[in-house]
Amino acid sequence: MTRIRAILAALAVILATPAAADVELSFYLGSQSSPHSRLTGSADFGGVPTAIDRLIKWEGRSFQTPPYYGLKALYWQDNGWGYGVEMTHAKVYASATDLAALGFDKLEFTDGHNILTANLSRRWDGQWWDGRLTPFVTGGLGLAMPHVDAQPTGEARTYGYQVTGPAMRLGAGVSMAINERWDAFAEYQFTYSVNTFDLDSGGQLETNIITNAINFGLTYGF
Template sequence: MRRCIALLALVGFGVAQSLGIQLALGFTTNAPTDLRVVQQGFPDAVVEGARFEGRDLEGFPYYTLRLWYGNPGGLRYELELIHQKLYFAGAERNGQVFDRFNVTDGFNYVLFNLAYALEAGPVRVVPRVGLGVIVPHPETSVRGLAWGTDGDPRFYHLGGVGGQLGLGLEAPVGVTPSLEGKFTLGFSRIQIAQGYAEGWFRSLHGTFGLGWP
């Protein structure tokens, strides 16, 4: 009898758990940040109040891709890629250090999330928190020295750590439409020719996409 109960419990657990996938496009806004620039042969400098545009639908667009395992209406374990882009748009001070400072093949967050879907009538409300690493692909020219080529995978590098707080809405009607707002925070050291630029990056994201289930 005990074996039967245990078997039924395992079957019930297996039925409740499932795999899911979500893909979304979106828009970002980035807070100004101070970047410390360390470059061989030059004095260290701080680019104060550096501003970055997202240009989210230009070229290869901003996107998020999320795989999850768990309960569609409960706890989920997620692996998420956020493909964000950064285009330098000026600074309050020392902006002339950068001839060009773009991260267009991705200021990529690779995150492990915990999420919990709450049933709210016809929709699910899904708060989530995530931690992980940042993998940038810079294309820069700093003090006349260039680094990075668009589309060349050799310029991806492990560039820091980061995390997110997010709140999503899902409508479970076959293919699942979703909306989400999220805040990301990361500290990244981005390679440049003969050195690096490092600082904190803070962004707000709004996404819209589809998922299953």
């Protein structure tokens, strides 16, 4: 919770910057996937701890409710460097084959697999297409706070938010000026997070989640 308060405090500072400053608020949607990752730990079945060790095939399902999306705020300096905060609402579902093999009815982070980071960014203003296109890169460090939805068959359901571990993101893209205030942008974004989460039925599981996403969004600057 200390880390969450720090990120929210940083956002408050950014939003409190005078209007003359170069501040941007962005919203994006996109298509997000997640490669396989190994799930380890233990889960209780009938009060008996059972070891878990399996490579899980994750599904993104970006456009199913709740959808994949993200929000970010950035304060840009005149030298092309910027800093801010970002929250990505990613999603991962264990495949039906993996659920059956594990003896689980549910295993997913879908509301969502939330990644919160403090970001450092670099842009090169008006480098392409007669000054209308601006390339940029972003990196960030923070934490994962997924909504854990997991249920061993016949056991109690785990359903709620947990702070599960550190996270990072890397991204690169290009923005296009629409008018003086609005830009459209497209970017590729990669996230990596370490996730250790507790089961209400007993036990603890761990997995490292990677996401790959193509994002399309709008930015309002002031």
